Structure formats: C-alpha cells, structure tokens
Amino acid sequence: MKQISTRLSMAVHTLCLIAMLPHECTGDFIAGSVNTNPVVIRRIMGMLKKAGLVDVRPGVGGAYLLRSPEEITLLDIYRAVNAAEEEQLFGIHVNSNIKCPVGRNIEGVLQAEFQAAQSAMEQQLSGVALKQLLSQFKE
Amino acid sequence: MKQISTRLSMAVHTLCLIAMLPHECTGDFIAGSVNTNPVVIRRIMGMLKKAGLVDVRPGVGGAYLLRSPEEITLLDIYRAVNAAEEEQLFGIHVNSNIKCPVGRNIEGVLQAEFQAAQSAMEQQLSGVALKQLLSQFKE
DNA sequence: CTTCAATGTAACTATACTAGTTACAACGGT
DNA sequence: ACCGTTGTAACTAGTATAGTTACATTGAAG
Incomplete structure (x- = not known):
C-alpha cells in the first residue's frame, strides 16, 4: 500500500528542532538530524512557512515558530505538508x-463513509500538540 | 497528496453487486458497472477471495459472499485490498x-501517535457493515 | 468430448508521487 | 564585497496505480 508521505514525519521532526533550538536551525543543521538532503528540508520549511506555522530568515539562517507549541497540532502539520487542495x-x-x-449511488455513499473515517483520524491528530511531543525528548 | 487506492472503493462496489446479484456477477458484468477493465475486477476479486470474503466460481462464473453482509465491514475490505503485510x-x-x-527518539514518538490516528480511522471503518451500504441502494 | 464463456495470471504500458540531487539566483549580516 | 543561507527550478531513480493484451485453465452444456 502507498503510505502517507514521510514529509509529515520530517516536518514534525523539523518543528521539534525549531522549537528547541531556533538559533541553530539552518536547513543544513536540520537535514543533519533528519539525515536527508538540505533541499528536502527547505521544501518542507517552505510549506510550513506558507501554512503560517514558522517564519524563516533568508540570508541569515534559522527559523522560529509563529505559534506556541501548544497551538500547533499534528493536524496542522499534516495539512501544511499536503499541498493538494483536494484533501480527500x-x-x-x-x-x-x-x-x-x-453504480448510480456508490460515489455518494462512499464519499460519506470515507469522510467519516478521515475525520476520525484527523480528530485524533488534532488532539496532539507539538508541546506533547517535545516533552518526550527531555530525559 | 497520494490518496488511498481506489481499489478499496472498487472492492466495496464489487461486494455490493455480489450481495445483490450473485448469479449475474461475472467479472465482465461488474466491470461494466464499475466502468473499468475486467482484469482490474478479477484482481480485486482475487484479493477478496484470499481474504475469505467471497468465493468465486472459475469456469462457470459468478461469486457469492462467504459471510453475511452484516459481518463484512469496511475495515475488512480495506485490509483485504491492501496486500502489504506492512499495514502502516x-x-x-x-x-x-x-x-x-x-533524531534519537522521533521514530518511536511518531510511531505511537500515528498508530493512534490510524486506529481511530480503522475503528470508524469497522463500524460500517456492507449491509448498511446495501440499504442505501434500495429506492 | 468438444465448445466456449469465464476465471486466474503474467507481462507490459502510461501516469503520478516521492525523495534525493545538482545548480544557481537572491538575501542579508559581517 | 564576501559568504553562508534560503528559495527554486530541473532532473533522476524508484515505486504504486490503473489499465491493457495475451493466454492458460476451469467446468458446465451441448
């Protein structure tokens, strides 16, 4: 089965780093922790920026959250990195x-059921804030 | 974003037809309702068969449910058509x-949160049986 | 026993998304 | 002016999807 892109997991990773170490968070630094190419991180940062979650400083480097970690949920991040306007x-x-x-009715019937399933998932994601994840890295 | 394969929606469509018209359900007949190639339907039927949901009659044609429509949920179908053993x-x-x-902890943390979200979705799917869908085609 | 429609598969195609990579322009402190 | 960083475009390899053609197998009916 085709999984949901690892962009989401990389974006969460990125936001955790930004929350903890805003000054050191250049694209290269984050890429070093995620262990991928810096351009992949820059693309994700661009999506997070477009969604209003972070602000990035071109030229000088680094990024910081535009909302507190309690106010950023996994659902916010999920939506930020799935650029498609079509969110089904x-x-x-x-x-x-x-x-x-x-054949005449299947589309409408499935549309309703699938939407309910997706909503259940999204509601679960919306119940988890970045702050809850951050607390799990302090030990 | 990459969506979950339409195999699921085609499989539900297929099972609805089998439940309503077991005698007439040849691969070609179903393909005519779904409006796709018969081979696509045969592949899906093969997955449903492997999952123990239907029995197909080679040579003679047609198929029938191995469980009653109350006992087949959307989750059963979802699992049947996603062949991957890796169900994440x-x-x-x-x-x-x-x-x-x-980086050291992100995988475990996300694993737990994502599993919770997936479970929420699956629980919703498991609450919808084929029978509920069938009732919406009678009018 | 032959016929023939239907199933079961393999193989191939076109399309699309993903993740990674190279390259380079633009930004902005120092 | 320099130089590390961000912002993008363009390209690649790999993979899943959905469709298609082709053909062997099945099994009831004549």
Whole structure:
C-alpha cells in the first residue's frame, strides 16, 4: 500500500528542532538530524512557512515558530505538508455506470463513509500538540 | 497528496453487486458497472477471495459472499485490498541522527501517535457493515 | 468430448508521487 | 564585497496505480 508521505514525519521532526533550538536551525543543521538532503528540508520549511506555522530568515539562517507549541497540532502539520487542495484521503473511482443502481449511488455513499473515517483520524491528530511531543525528548 | 487506492472503493462496489446479484456477477458484468477493465475486477476479486470474503466460481462464473453482509465491514475490505503485510498508513523517515535528542527518539514518538490516528480511522471503518451500504441502494 | 464463456495470471504500458540531487539566483549580516 | 543561507527550478531513480493484451485453465452444456 502507498503510505502517507514521510514529509509529515520530517516536518514534525523539523518543528521539534525549531522549537528547541531556533538559533541553530539552518536547513543544513536540520537535514543533519533528519539525515536527508538540505533541499528536502527547505521544501518542507517552505510549506510550513506558507501554512503560517514558522517564519524563516533568508540570508541569515534559522527559523522560529509563529505559534506556541501548544497551538500547533499534528493536524496542522499534516495539512501544511499536503499541498493538494483536494484533501480527500480515500480515492473513489469515478464514472460508474449510472444505469446500475449501485453504480448510480456508490460515489455518494462512499464519499460519506470515507469522510467519516478521515475525520476520525484527523480528530485524533488534532488532539496532539507539538508541546506533547517535545516533552518526550527531555530525559 | 497520494490518496488511498481506489481499489478499496472498487472492492466495496464489487461486494455490493455480489450481495445483490450473485448469479449475474461475472467479472465482465461488474466491470461494466464499475466502468473499468475486467482484469482490474478479477484482481480485486482475487484479493477478496484470499481474504475469505467471497468465493468465486472459475469456469462457470459468478461469486457469492462467504459471510453475511452484516459481518463484512469496511475495515475488512480495506485490509483485504491492501496486500502489504506492512499495514502502516503513515510513513516515517528512518535513519535519523542518533546523536541528536530529537533524531534519537522521533521514530518511536511518531510511531505511537500515528498508530493512534490510524486506529481511530480503522475503528470508524469497522463500524460500517456492507449491509448498511446495501440499504442505501434500495429506492 | 468438444465448445466456449469465464476465471486466474503474467507481462507490459502510461501516469503520478516521492525523495534525493545538482545548480544557481537572491538575501542579508559581517 | 564576501559568504553562508534560503528559495527554486530541473532532473533522476524508484515505486504504486490503473489499465491493457495475451493466454492458460476451469467446468458446465451441448
């Protein structure tokens, strides 16, 4: 199965670092912790910036949160890194045969059920704030 | 974003047809309602068969449910068509830098949170049985 | 026993997303 | 002016998806 992109997990990682070490968080520094290419991190930072979660300082380097860690949830991050305006998690086949009772109604029926499932997931994500994650790195 | 494969929605469509019209459900007939290639349907039928949800009759054609529509949930179907033994919905980047407090712990932390989100979604799916969908095609 | 529609698969294609990479312009302190 | 950093474009390899063609196998019916 195709998984949800690791952009989300890398974005969470990035935000945790920014929250803890705003001054040292250049793209290269974060890339060193995530263990990937700096450009991948810069792209993610761009998405987080566009979503209003962070501000990045071009030229000088570093980034800082635009909201407190209690006010940034996993759902916020999830939405930030999934650029698609089309936010449907479940794909539904289209152009079913309208001459068939099932084909005629399946799209609407599935749309409702899949939306409910996606909402359940998103509600769980919205209950976890960055702050809760940060507390797990202090030991 | 990459959506969950339309195999799931096509599989639900297929099972609804089998439940309603077991005798007429050849791969070609179903493909006509779903509006896709018969081979795509046969592949999905093969997955549903492997999962013990249906039995297919080679040679003669047609298929029938091996469980009643009350006993087949969207979660059963979801699991049937996602062949991967690795059932993690959220991808997590690996090989983070263990010299960093965040990199050292991020995988475990995210694993727990993502699993909770996935479970919330799956629980919602498990609450919807095929029978509930079938009732929406009778009008 | 032959026929023939249907199933079961393999193989191949086009498309799309992902993650990584190179390259380079623009920014902005020092 | 210098130089490390950010911001992007462009390209690559790898992989999942959905569709397609082709063909062997199945099994009831004539």
